[in-house]
Amino acid sequence: MQRQLRAALIQLSVGKGLSKNIAHAFKMIREAKSKCAQLIVLPECFNSPYEAAKECDIYLVGGTIPEKVDDKIYNTCTVWDPKGEMILKYRKLHLYDVDIPGGITFKESDILTSGNKLQTFSISDNIKIGIAVCYDLRFEELAKLYRIMNCELIIYPGAFNMTTGPIHWELLQRARALDNQMYIFGVSPARSEKGYIAWGHSQVTNPWGKVIVQAGYVEEIIYCDLDFEECSTARKQLPVFSHRRTDVYNTILVNACRD
């Protein structure tokens, strides 16, 4: 069965007008489709209509949008199948509350509520993909759970900033990819001139922890041809997953929780 897939990561330039943003995303999605992409990903903090997935006959990871439910707002990523149906909704699990003097101070929890579920989808029944968002990239436990669930790719729509981006964005993705022997996508908006300034540098990392393609900071689409047999090969050749000493880790964990 086919285990190859052409993906496009759209490092979108996002402005203030919602309808303008949607029209622009549509144009970029069509462009990626014209280059034969089957899986197309938009960045964090963006909204895209289901029509695009249906019209282009692709899987679309629609970046993230603020999702209002009763009195709560979540930072939510939706995924759409080629029939234009929404197949999952993932709510950002870890909220970005940080204070780095001289760098960035941010408190997502002032506005947002965190999700509490992991979400996966499958393409061709034999490629399983997990979804997470931006700051979630820092949490190895989350990526490990997706690995335990047999995912071979985690997609992180994200928008790292100019303080943490230069030092952590690439490194974290390589770490998640290598630890879990899977592909990792980090998909950022293009860098804007004002407001929250995103680092850009959307990236694809392979199951060996190697960056196979990385964008600059302006708007662009990066493409990659994935072969999921590379995950199987890496996992066979270096079977770290089955070498884990969960018996030891779990005992220590249980004892540490008792103390």
Ligand SMILES: NC(=O)CCC(=O)C(=O)O
């Ligand atoms: N929007 C976010 O979650 C930003 C995460 C980030 O920049 C980081 O350093 O982590």
